[in-house]
Amino acid sequence: MPLIIDSLIFLVLAFTLHKLRQAHLLLFDLRDQSRQDNVTLFRQLEALQGLYTELDLRTSLPPTRGWAASPDFLLELARHARSAKPQTVLECSSGTSTLVLARCMQLNGAGKVFSLEHDHYYAEQTRQQLQRHGLQDWAQVLDAPLQSQALAGESWSWYELGALPSGLAIDLLVIDGPPQTTRALARYPAGPLLFPQLTAGAHVFMDDAGRSDEQAIVARWRQEFPMLTHATRVCEKGCAVLIKPI
Template sequence: MQTLQIILLAALLVGTAYCVRSLRALHQKTSSKFERISREITAATKDIKASVLQSYRQGEAFSQLVALLKFSAPIPPTRSWAASPDLLLTIADLVRIHKPRLVVELGSGVSTLIVAKSGAKKIISMDNSEEFADKTRELLKAHSVRGVEIRVAELAPHVSGVDWYDTSKFNDLKRIDLLIVDGPPGSKNPNARKPALSELIGRLSPRAVIVIDDVNRDGERELAEAFAEALPNHVLTIYPHEKGTAVISPR
């Protein structure tokens, strides 16, 4: 009888130990899962707050654009692959302050309209797509904007090793007062826009201003830094815009 009690007690102790270990393992697993879920919720909340703040800032910039430029017709959507309102507002401000006599833009679109409505005297916008060039022409016509030249410069192999605009389209350009670099498309090749430096640095006026979009990407940031290094009398300013904007302007 005593032996049976000892066996039962031992079995009870083993069972209790097993239950305790199982409960500990379950607790650790549950705690780990809870911590992971908590981290995911925290990260998602942070992303949502950043997105809401970004949307608010873009809305502010767009409202100011509408008030400043008084559009007479609808404008196409901004953001995503198109220029964001914060960049467009900066461009409008630079045109109004510096009053450029010649603006050269790499990549046409709603930014072309903004430059024209802000008072630039002469605008030449390069686009590698006939389709997008036509859309920009239609946009300008809808807003009764004249005197803007949209040039189609197809992409061709460049000595730098990337495809860039047909350089013959730039032969007649000199003394550029405002250069806007937002093309060619650079999302797949970080070096896609870098030929702008070697091809256009010698065509800038001494007091030229250079605007580069998408400097949140490494390729465009490096291009902005290279422009600033090549222009010792200029200063580089990086604006914390949605996609990052670099402005290289005279000191």
């Protein structure tokens, strides 16, 4: 009987020690995650401050959390647009990036942003923000509902492109849509449908490049458009950059 009791005590102690070790490891994970979250937050605050300085903004931008592009990605766009001075910018999905790029065009004194938006509500929100910032002459939000497109033997849900000016030559292409929920590799059609319109030296920026879907899309684009060089920028959600040689 004493042996059974001793065995039970040993099992209880072993189980308790196991649970304590699990709790200890969990606390370390939470500590490390908290530190990483603080580093990420600080980096985004730095990028947001840099964005306001870069663009000399006096009116606040819309929120840059959640589905919106992160400040570090927006800062990458702003710095490129200010230095490269693209004449024609095309966006897949509108939002805060539309305001940032329109402000760059205004500061550059030339250029135009065309933004494809499938959701009428968000299109109107972006138009109102452009008006609020006095940037309505530098960007045009185009209602572009998603429609079925046949590409590479598959059906894709992609923006209706009929509203775009005919023969548009794209100096900067920003891809932040359509939503990932539409289907796997949702942003792939930007390659076959828009890359042929890139000018020499044009840059393509894709947000959310840290996701597996976007990584697979970039790999597919690199196979299909080997003339484009590829780079990455360190951003919260990942940033892939494709460049057409001059």
